[in-house]
Amino acid sequence: xxxxxxxxxxxxxxxxxxxxxxxxxxxxxxxxxxxxxxxxxxxxxxxxxxxxxxxxxxxxxxxxxxxxxxxxxxxxxxxxxxxxxxxxxxxxxxxxxxxxxxxxxxxxxxxxxxxxxxxxxxxxxxxxxxxxxxxxxxxxxxxxxxxxxxxxxxxxxxxxxxxxxxxxxxxxxxxxxxxxxxxxxxxxxxxxxxxxxxxxxxxxxxxxxxxxxxxxxxxxxxxxxxxxxxxxxxxxxxxxxxxxxxxxxxxxxxxxxxxxxxxxxxxxxxxxxxxxxxxxxxxxxxxxxxxxxxxxxxxxxxxxxxxxxxxxxxxxxxxxxxxxxxxxxxxxxxxxxxxxxxxxxxxxxxxxxxxxxxxxxxxxxxxxxxxxxxxxxxxxxxxxxxxxxxxxxxxxxxxxxxxxxxxxxxxxxxxxxxxxxxxxxxxxxxxxxxxxxxxxxxxxxxxxxxxxxxxxxxxxxxxxxxxxxxxxxxxxxxxxxxxxxxxxxxxxxxxxxxxxxxxxx
Numbered sequence: 001x002x003x004x005x006x007x008x009x010x011x012x013x014x015x016x017x018x019x020x021x022x023x024x025x026x027x028x029x030x031x032x033x034x035x036x037x038x039x040x041x042x043x044x045x046x047x048x049x050x051x052x053x054x055x056x057x058x059x060x061x062x063x064x065x066x067x068x069x070x071x072x073x074x075x076x077x078x079x080x081x082x083x084x085x086x087x088x089x090x091x092x093x094x095x096x097x098x099x100x101x102x103x104x105x106x107x108x109x110x111x112x113x114x115x116x117x118x119x120x121x122x123x124x125x126x127x128x129x130x131x132x133x134x135x136x137x138x139x140x141x142x143x144x145x146x147x148x149x150x151x152x153x154x155x156x157x158x159x160x161x162x163x164x165x166x167x168x169x170x171x172x173x174x175x176x177x178x179x180x181x182x183x184x185x186x187x188x189x190x191x192x193x194x195x196x197x198x199x200x201x202x203x204x205x206x207x208x209x210x211x212x213x214x215x216x217x218x219x220x221x222x223x224x225x226x227x228x229x230x231x232x233x234x235x236x237x238x239x240x241x242x243x244x245x246x247x248x249x250x251x252x253x254x255x256x257x258x259x260x261x262x263x264x265x266x267x268x269x270x271x272x273x274x275x276x277x278x279x280x281x282x283x284x285x286x287x288x289x290x291x292x293x294x295x296x297x298x299x300x301x302x303x304x305x306x307x308x309x310x311x312x313x314x315x316x317x318x319x320x321x322x323x324x325x326x327x328x329x330x331x332x333x334x335x336x337x338x339x340x341x342x343x344x345x346x347x348x349x350x351x352x353x354x355x356x357x358x359x360x361x362x363x364x365x366x367x368x369x370x371x372x373x374x375x376x377x378x379x380x381x382x383x384x385x386x387x388x389x390x391x392x393x394x395x396x397x398x399x400x401x402x403x404x405x406x407x408x409x410x411x412x413x414x415x416x417x418x419x420x421x422x423x424x425x426x427x428x429x430x431x432x433x434x435x436x437x438x439x440x441x442x443x444x445x446x447x448x449x450x451x452x453x454x455x456x457x458x459x460x461x462x463x464x465x466x467x468x469x470x471x472x473x474x475x476x477x478x479x480x481x482x483x484x485x486x487x488x489x490x491x492x493x494x495x496x497x498x499x500x501x502x503x504x505x
Contacts, residue, residue, distance in 0.1 A: 032366045032374055033236070035440070036111060037196030037220070037464035038119045039305045060092045060124075061117060061136075066179055068140070070147055071163055072171035078159070083147035086113060086138040087176055089184075090124060095131035097185040100500065102493060104192050105135040105180075105214075107173055107206065109199035110365065111358045112143030121469025122194055122218070126486060130493075133184065137176050139169050139199075141361050151357045155364065158402065164364060167413065170202060174210050190215040190496045192489055196464035197221050197440065198370070204430050205414045208423075216429035216492045218485060221464045224432075226372045226443025227410045230417060233375040233388045235442025240303040241381040243313050243437050251317035254332050255299065256382040261329045262288055278330050279337065282346040294349040295333065296383060301352075302340060304439050306462040309473050316340045367397035371407040372443070420449050428452045429492050431485055435461020452492075456484050 064087050071079035095101030104123045108116060113136055123134040138145040141154060141164045148154045155161055177191055193214045195203030200222030207217035225231050232238075245252040265271045266288035276285045285291055302312035319339025323332040337347060366372070375388030394404045411417055432445035433456045440463060448454045456466075458477050466481050 032362075032370070032372045033300060033304065033439075035109065035198035035201075035223070035362075035370075037109065037116070037199060038468055039301065058090075058117075060090045061088050062090070063088050065144075066176050068145075068172055068175065072168060072175075081147070083140070083145070085140060085145040085172060085176065086143060087180070088113065088117060088136040089180070090127065090134040091184075093127035093131055094133040097187070097189065099131065100186075100188040100190075100497070101131040101133065102190050102192055102215075103133045103135055103177070103180065103186060104130065104194060105137065105173070105177055107193055107195040107199050107202045108137055108139040108142070109195065109197060109202065110139065110142060110362045113138040113145075114143065119469060120194075120196065120467055122467040122482075125470045129486070130489075133180075133186065133189065135177070135180060137173055140164065140172055142358065146357075151360055155360060161364060161401070164361070165369060166202060166205070166365075166410075170206050170209055173202075173206060174213055177213055188500060190493060192216050192218065192492070194218045194467060195220065195222070196467050197223075198365075200432075200464070204432065207430050208414065208427055211428075215496055216431075216489065218431045218433065218467070218489070220433045220467045221435070221438055221440055221444065222432060223372070223440040223443030224414070224445065225416055225419065226374075226440070227416055228373075228408055230411070231443040233373045234377055234380050236374045236439040237300070237376045237381040237383055239437070239439040239442050240300050241383070243303040243306060243439075244299065244317065244382060247313050248317040248321055251320045251336075252382055254320050254329060255336075258295075258329050258333045259292060259384045262292060265330065275330075279334050279349075280344075280346050282348040285349070290349050292384070294347075294352065295337075297352040298337065298340065299383075300439065303437065304463045306437055307465055307468075308475055308478070312340060364401065367401055367405055368403065369406055369409045371405045371410070373407075419445070423453055424450045430454075431456055431488055433457065433466050433481065433485060435463065435465055437461060438463040454488065456481055456488075 065084040066087060067082045068085040069079075070081040070083060104126070106116060106120055106123055117136060120136075123132070123136070126132070127134050141147065141151065146154055147163065148157075148160055153160075154164070173193070181187060181189065181191075191214045193203045193206050194217070195201070197220070200219035201224050203217040204219040204222055204224060207214050223231070226235065241252070244255060262275065265275055268274075272285045272288065275281075275288065275291055279291060281291070299316065302316050306313050316336045316339060320332045320336040322339070323335040327335065341347065371393070373388040373390070376383055376386050378385045390407060393407075397403065397405050415422055427450065430453045432454070434441040434444040434446060435458050436446075437460060441457070445453075446455050446457055458481050460475070460477060461481065465478060466485065470479075470482065
């Protein structure tokens with residue numbers, strides 16, 4: 001078996017912005033961190049999906065709407081309903097139908113497509129090289145692709161919610177991609193699907209389910225093995241812990257000790273008022289868990305989106321370690337908050353929890369099929385113990401939506417167990433890329449499964465960094481990672497064109 005492609009370069013400390021709307025924490029162990037390719041939400045915004053607007057989009061992007069089938073897998077009368085699904089095309093560098101130039105298709109995930117157009121640069125950055133058509137497709141029930149008009153309307157009806165699944169989304173992509181090939185007379189143009197995080201899972205699953213449509217897939221930061229019992233439940237938080245410990249042992253120790261300190265202060269008369277004062281919270285704390293959940297989310301998102309050039313983990317630790325000599329643990333933790341989030345008149349401990357169209361949709365997805373068992377045990381991370389409880393998870397989802405989750409459905413439908421043995425013979429042309437400082441890499445494919453199902457990983461990379469827009473300040477290891485991915489795609493295309501020519505002859 002070919003060795004996995006590992007990029008070994010000098011250690012870089014890590015940091016940028018975060019966005020986990022449903023963090024795993026001591027108070028809510030069933031919450032699953034969002035699988036977003038990049039931190040879409042500025043934490044000060046209470047309506048994060050409104051960050052980007054149509055007017056911000058490049059003139060090279062043209063928006064279309066496809067009349068999409070509501071239910072691809074049933075012939076009941078309501079299945080024939082349709083909704084408008086958004087997709088965006090950039091033809092600027094496309095070689096045209098006669099050249100059989102490829103189509104690079106980004107499969108949208110659990111958010112509006114608008115932010116992806118601005119941040120996901122892999123397609124447009126490489127379009128001149130491949131002379132490719134760039135396509136971005138929005139996931140059903142997000143952005144402008146919501147059946148029945150609004151997320152509120154779509155989610156309040158039990159029947160309507162039932163059409164909100166990954167399998168339906170993949171079928172959507174299949175229909176739209178075939179429609180695009182016809183629309184642009186691109187019958188022989190090979191399609192490479194690209195996705196990040198949950199979208200990376202969709203890209204890899206699309207290649208397995210629809211190999212007649214997609215020639216290959218680039219699945220960035222796709223934790224397809226974080227289901228059932230395949231990945232240890234503490235995998236996510238173990239890497240968050242490792243990221244902090246490697247940046248600063250003293251920072252790590254301070255955070256580890258702080259939870260007990262917060263509990264001790266909170267248990268005393270007037271303790272919550274004192275904590276509210278020490279952390280300058282925008283509203284009075286009613287429970288110590290409000291503060292602990294906020295800190296949990298801050299540390300986790302700093303690690304997940306630990307992007308250059310700022311590297312958020314380093315930023316947090318710089319504040320904690322740089323506090324004046326003699327500062328107590330509570331004071332040092334607050335200094336970390338200020339260092340990372342900047343000086344503010346007050347700090348809103350609900351910043352990670354404001355509901356949005358995206359968070360509502362992701363909660364449904366995790367309460368139906370995307371059951372990722374993230375938890376942590378006693379003293380196996382720098383966080384308080386919070387083991388994953390399937391019983392509690394099922395109860396909470398039943399309370400929220402009236403349906404129990406299907407915790408084993410993902411591995412039943414897409415696979416995951418014995419993946420090396422299974423995919424070695426029937427799968428092909430998938431790149432699984434990961435940065436090993438990304439907590440979700442603990443559930444990723446980190447070694448080659450065959451000659452053409454390959455792992456490309458970097459020691460210093462973070463969540464979906466390789467598919468984000470390239471920048472002249474990008475470190476050498478990141479440039480190298482992208483170059484390796486481009487070379488692999490080139491090999492796929494070369495073989496495809498040779499096969500196409502042989503058929504013509």
